[in-house]
Amino acid sequence: MYTPMTSKHFTKRVNENGVNYWVLSTHVAPVQQGFYFVNSGCSDDGRYLWFYCAFPPAEGHSLGVIDFLSDEVHYFPETLGSGWMVDGLTGNVYWGCKQGIFMRTPHPDEKAVKIADIPAEIKKLNISSTGTHLTFTPDRKEIVVDIQTACGSFIGSFNVKDGSYTQWYRTVAGIPYNHTQTCPTNGDLCMCAHEVSWSTETGQYELPALVDGVYPRLQLIRRDGSREMRKPYKNSATHEWWAADGKSIFYCSSQSIVQDKLGDNEAECICYIPIEGGNGTWHAHSTVDDKYFVVDGSYPSEGLTWWRGCPSLVRFYNTESKKIIDVVTLNPVVEGWSSKNPCTYHIDPHPRFVKNDEWVTFTTTVAGRVDMAVAETKQLIELSK
Numbered sequence: 001m002y003t004p005m006t007s008k009h010f011t012k013r014v015n016e017n018g019v020n021y022w023v024l025s026t027h028v029a030p031v032q033q034g035f036y037f038v039n040s041g042c043s044d045d046g047r048y049l050w051f052y053c054a055f056p057p058a059e060g061h062s063l064g065v066i067d068f069l070s071d072e073v074h075y076f077p078e079t080l081g082s083g084w085m086v087d088g089l090t091g092n093v094y095w096g097c098k099q100g101i102f103m104r105t106p107h108p109d110e111k112a113v114k115i116a117d118i119p120a121e122i123k124k125l126n127i128s129s130t131g132t133h134l135t136f137t138p139d140r141k142e143i144v145v146d147i148q149t150a151c152g153s154f155i156g157s158f159n160v161k162d163g164s165y166t167q168w169y170r171t172v173a174g175i176p177y178n179h180t181q182t183c184p185t186n187g188d189l190c191m192c193a194h195e196v197s198w199s200t201e202t203g204q205y206e207l208p209a210l211v212d213g214v215y216p217r218l219q220l221i222r223r224d225g226s227r228e229m230r231k232p233y234k235n236s237a238t239h240e241w242w243a244a245d246g247k248s249i250f251y252c253s254s255q256s257i258v259q260d261k262l263g264d265n266e267a268e269c270i271c272y273i274p275i276e277g278g279n280g281t282w283h284a285h286s287t288v289d290d291k292y293f294v295v296d297g298s299y300p301s302e303g304l305t306w307w308r309g310c311p312s313l314v315r316f317y318n319t320e321s322k323k324i325i326d327v328v329t330l331n332p333v334v335e336g337w338s339s340k341n342p343c344t345y346h347i348d349p350h351p352r353f354v355k356n357d358e359w360v361t362f363t364t365t366v367a368g369r370v371d372m373a374v375a376e377t378k379q380l381i382e383l384s385k
Contacts, residue, residue, distance in 0.1 A: 001047060002068040004359070004374040009066060009073055013366060013373070019327050019383060021375040023367060028064045028075035029053030031345055031370040034361040035352070037283045038133040038181055038241060039085050041361060042354035048091035048106045049354075049361075050084070051372045054345050061345070063093060065106045074108045083131030083145065096130030096145060098123075101158050116163035118147065125149035132178040137187035142166075144190050146180040153177045155192060155221050169221045174198035175208075177219060185246030188223040193240065210235075218251070218260070233258040233267040244288040254280040257293055257317075271317050273297075273324055279305035282312075285352035292381065293317040294327065294351035294360050302339040309333060309343030314351050314362050318384035325384045327351070327375050331365045345370070353377065 004010045009026035024032055031054035035041035041050040047068050052061040053075060063079040066072070081097035094103045094115065104112040118130060131145035142157040153176045156167040168190070171177050179193035194216045196205040208216050211229065217237045218230035233253045240251035248261045255274045260267040273281055275297030284295040299311040314327040328349070337343045347370050351362035357377055364373045 002071045003046065004049070005376070007066070007068060007071050009071070010374070011367075015326060016329055017326055017383070019325065019375065020379060021327065021364075021373050023364060024051065024066070024372045024374075025367070026073050028073055029055055029062075031056065031347070032064065032372050033061075033345070033347060033363040033370060034350060034372045035084065035086075036133065036346070037239070037285045037350040037352040038179070039135070040088065040352065040354040041084075041086055042088075042359065043086060043091035044088035044356060046355045046358070048086070049374075050086050050093055050106075052084075054370075056344065059344065063095075065091075065093075067106055074106070076104060076108075076112075078102075078112050079104065082129050083134040085134040085136070085143070087136075094134050094143060096134060096147075098127050098130060101130070101134070101143060101145070101163075114163075115143070115160060116158040116165065119165050122147055122149060122154055125151045129178075131180075133181060135180070135182040135190075137182050138185055139187055142187065144168075144180060144182040146178055146192065148176055148178065153192075155180055155190065157223075166223070168223050169225055169227060174200070177221075179240070180221075181240075181242055183246045184242050184244060189246075190221050191240060191242065191249055192219045192221055193217055194219050218249070220262075230260055230262075231265075231267070233260075233269060239283045241285060243286070243290060250284065250286060252281040252284055252295075257281065257284050257295065259290075271319065271322075273315060273317055275299075275313070282348055283350050287353050287357040287377070291319050292353075292357075292377065293319070294353065294362070296349035296351055296362070299330070301333065304339055307339040307342050308345075309337035309347060310339070312349055314349045314364075316360075316380040316384060318381065321385055323384040325380065327360065327362070327380065328364055328366065328373075331363075332368075334365050334369060 004022040010022040011025040033052040064075040081095040083096045101116040129148040147154040152171040155169040177192040183189040197208040220228040256269040278298035298306045301310040312331040349362040
């Protein structure tokens, strides 16, 4: 079987510090990206690697896939939607759209299958998104979603076998909860983000107001409808993910990665990864054993710390050696985008570990366009000893 390192569809790049990575150079779309860091785009055996596709100026993403057994690339326009989740055991992909929850295999001769319909009482409320990130419950019998409507967010689960819907929680209009992620070890628990609130005064989404002095981003929702707000480290949190054992949540906080052990009352900084001059650590992800982390961040550009499409970087952190190394020192601005004309698409690098932590996938602009790339974890560990 082929890999990104041996496939004809990838081109090897070497960062200035000697880190090797491979860029998907076969294009089925003008814009090709790695998956958002919450979900892996790769099957567990490494045969299938899915990636986001976009076609400017059209909005939204659909998917392509690489089959490393045949070394072929396929594009599937019907996957336009949100929340894409790859089943690590089969390589099949699931996603949400206004028509429901769908699944398709990586094989181009097969068709997409509807898994579930959106309940009629929710569908009539002007759905804007059907799932930020779909995730399986640990028994793989249900898919947990957040459905965004004009009347609030619906947090619930769809039964994979019969399509039935179970509602866990609902917010009020103007208070969206997104980035829903099931606990990997507890099928009755998920994490959501209270990222923004709708201001009737300005007619725009703004940062949510403090709740009893606490920034309310981190929300735990249980199947019984109960909710718990976690107090963030230094009252700052963004871009969270579950530890593999389900006992902690991790998130970014300015220049730090923070661990919140759910049995404790206080979160703690487990590593400090400065991003010089930028707006801090954007996104991060950890290996199953929590020994290694990958992060991305922005460089200041055009007088701002961040804008969509600004210069960025990807780094690797080794908790045993306490060393940080660059995976990609500079993702440059793609010609045509600027702070006054930012990128339409969410092209932050979004690095994450895939294929049982053997690879790191991310989005890069080193070739002057938006590409998906892959690095080998073993080299990053060796160079950071």
